[in-house]
Amino acid sequence: MRETSLLLAAGRALVDGELVPDAWIACEGGRIAAIGRGTPPRSPDRLLPEATLVPGFVDLHCHGALGSAFDDDAPEWDRILGFHAAHGTTRQAVSLVSASVDELVPRVAAAARRCASDAALLGIHLEGPFLADSHRGAHDPAALRAPTPEAVERLLEAGEGRLLQVTLAPELAGALDAIARLVQAGVRVAVGHTSADAAAARAAFDAGATLLTHACNGMPPMHHRAPGPLPAALLDERVTLEAIADGEHVALEVLALLLRAAPGRVALITDAMAAAGMPDGDYRIGALDVRVDRGLPRLADGGAIAGSTLTLDRAIRVAVEAGAPLEAALAAASAVPADAAGRPDLGRIRVDAPADLVALDGALEVAAVWRDGVALHEAS
Ligand SMILES: [Zn+2]
Numbered sequence: 001m002r003e004t005s006l007l008l009a010a011g012r013a014l015v016d017g018e019l020v021p022d023a024w025i026a027c028e029g030g031r032i033a034a035i036g037r038g039t040p041p042r043s044p045d046r047l048l049p050e051a052t053l054v055p056g057f058v059d060l061h062c063h064g065a066l067g068s069a070f071d072d073d074a075p076e077w078d079r080i081l082g083f084h085a086a087h088g089t090t091r092q093a094v095s096l097v098s099a100s101v102d103e104l105v106p107r108v109a110a111a112a113r114r115c116a117s118d119a120a121l122l123g124i125h126l127e128g129p130f131l132a133d134s135h136r137g138a139h140d141p142a143a144l145r146a147p148t149p150e151a152v153e154r155l156l157e158a159g160e161g162r163l164l165q166v167t168l169a170p171e172l173a174g175a176l177d178a179i180a181r182l183v184q185a186g187v188r189v190a191v192g193h194t195s196a197d198a199a200a201a202r203a204a205f206d207a208g209a210t211l212l213t214h215a216c217n218g219m220p221p222m223h224h225r226a227p228g229p230l231p232a233a234l235l236d237e238r239v240t241l242e243a244i245a246d247g248e249h250v251a252l253e254v255l256a257l258l259l260r261a262a263p264g265r266v267a268l269i270t271d272a273m274a275a276a277g278m279p280d281g282d283y284r285i286g287a288l289d290v291r292v293d294r295g296l297p298r299l300a301d302g303g304a305i306a307g308s309t310l311t312l313d314r315a316i317r318v319a320v321e322a323g324a325p326l327e328a329a330l331a332a333a334s335a336v337p338a339d340a341a342g343r344p345d346l347g348r349i350r351v352d353a354p355a356d357l358v359a360l361d362g363a364l365e366v367a368a369v370w371r372d373g374v375a376l377h378e379a380s
Pocket of ligand 1: 193
């Protein structure tokens, strides 16, 4: 049920990107109506003296949780979204792995219908099938293909305006035309799972791509004479770099470098697959078998890292562990991805913004979560 009025008071809050002590936040009709310091205008509904109130997290790249993936024939939407909401994610993308266009069209159409009725969902992220075989990671090689105009149009049509983001390899035949078409249709294009050199990455950004999918993963590493896509993205102010901050996909030193080299342009993502929130064991990503050992999924056949079991609250803790200031780590999970998704109304605590709020305890663990002023989660 929608709470029309909610007043929270906390030890501190991240207001418009800055940590403010003794803060209160008044919400009306699902939006933030007023923000202040000191004595609140009335007795608060929740008094959280030990907590930090921060914006709800925004995840641009997430495949599932609790044994279910968005690629499944019947995804367990409520369980997946509820799991990530309990870790502070109030808005997220529906990431679909590579499959044939014939298989993707009904999946995209079903996801588009869900997006139309679920405030948690920002839209669909197609991770493939227009990816490089050489850097396919956990994508089915049989599904990979070049982005012909016909394939692009079929996916756009199936998405009914709900395609948020498409990850593609810009060196594939027809990719630059596909980027232009997708951007024209209002879809963000991410460079990823690619063998592109720096020039090919720059050409993609000049054609309208604005993201780098899980920076460092699924692309050639930076070499001083063959820099690859990473420096091209770091040096381009138009580009947001996704990072999987689980301490495994990207070493802490490299994560710290990314955050320093591109301030305000690194978006923490989970890339969480079905095993998130589940014990170690055997799972699937699309058509491929995956084994999860100590929380890290790898392809059963070959051993490539295959998504993660990460949640965004942990990503923030890992970014802080890597040396990021708390404000920057929080922005990387909220304002930065919100802007990259074309939703600058989200991801910040400010008057008139949707009342998407997370209370973090002293250990940066999630204590409570609200979306549109409605409680989604309360730590027991
Ligand atoms: Zn990927």
